[in-house]
Amino acid sequence: MSPDTVLKNYWNGNEEFADLFNAVLFGGSQVIKPYELENEDTEASVLLEHRDHTQSIKAVRDNIKIQKKSTVYGVQFVLLGLESQEHIHYAMPLRVMGYDYATYKKQYDSLTRQYKEHKTDMDEHEFLSRMKKTDRLTPVISVVIYYGEKVWDAATSLYGILNIPTEMASYVNDYRMLLVEARQNDLYFHNGNNRDLFNLFKILLDQNNSIRDKKEKAIEYTKEHEVSDTILKTVAGAANCKIDFDALKQEGGNSMWSVFEETAKEGEARGEVRGKAEGIIDTCSDLGLPDEDILKRLQVKLNISLQAAQEYLRIFGKKTV
Incomplete structure (x- = not known):
């Protein structure tokens, strides 16, 4: 997702x-x-x-x-x-x-x-x-x-x-x-899910801390506040990560961090693909190409599925076929 x-x-x-x-x-x-x-x-x-x-x-x-x-x-x-x-x-x-x-x-x-x-x-x-x-x-x-x-x-x-x-x-x-x-704000939340969501983002997106410090703080926060699966899935999804929740429940916070750490490069790669997709869509739109042709170009140039191409077209404000 x-x-x-x-x-x-x-x-x-x-x-x-x-x-x-x-x-x-x-x-x-x-x-x-x-x-x-x-x-x-x-x-x-x-x-x-x-x-x-x-x-x-x-x-x-x-x-x-x-x-x-x-x-x-x-x-x-x-x-x-x-x-x-x-x-x-x-x-x-x-x-x-x-x-x-x-x-x-x-x-x-x-x-x-x-x-x-x-x-x-x-x-x-x-x-x-x-x-x-x-x-x-x-x-x-x-x-x-x-x-x-x-x-x-x-x-x-x-x-x-x-x-x-x-x-x-x-x-x-x-x-x-x-x-x-999300990385830094002074918002006051009453909702516990929102507090956990933004607190974890502050930890994981803080460039002033080392990976080791982020890891320790994230695990500590997750255990101390009994962060829900919903929040972990949301944080993981926003960071392009995949979490094995069965392993998480058995092994605790360490498994959560290992998944974030292992998929960091995957997230960066997706970011590059998104950037290329936006460029292709903008160029094709300027040329007046129909959506069908744009989808084909996305699939060929990025080696992605039709579903993924349609998602990029939707994200960048174009209509899908």
Whole structure:
């Protein structure tokens, strides 16, 4: 199972998801309740309309949930999106902006379809806008979690990737993203699984400690806190590792570390393949090649299965066949 899939499965839990957003947005205060959350469709297709042509773009989020919070005056809605990032991405603010736009556009398109189907009465300005003056879209909040060893040295807002003339700066809109580094953060978690997950990441991703120190600390933490299989699987999956859980239960924490240690090179190799796959996909997309041809090139050049090629195509934001 790929790291992306493992992390998506973990953050699909309402308890863990709510606790994360409470930690990032509210310093740990329990503002978002797990029972208020419902899963939303992670895929949004956006049709960009240019003067002389249209362009279809598919944006696929890792996790997105809608908060439906009861209030005195009705129901309050907020969309919460989560992106898991294994590698530093220097255009990440742009990607997050694209994800959020796609989510807003999906809501807008839904409104326009409803009005068209029900032939709703609208004045000339509303008809032109395909939206009523009183309509309001559901706000979107996105969080990016970075699981890499290196310090995140990429921008965390749109300004960071723009070359803005000084005299124009006050007129250029910024777009910031909320970044969490698994390797080091000061988040306060109530959920025990989240605490164990991030504490183990801090240990395993700390470049200031030797492998021996990491090993001892990880084993000590795992035994002392009786870390669950779910967390071990998630940490292992995010680190491209495979854990023999039968051996783990028999031999204790040492077997956990040995598996991490033995598969470190395998993880590095997968990282190289991912980088090559992204390059191939970008090049083929620029050439306008269909997905079928891109999948064939991925299989031949990387010597991978069709399923693996489809997964890479999905990860890097392209539609699968």
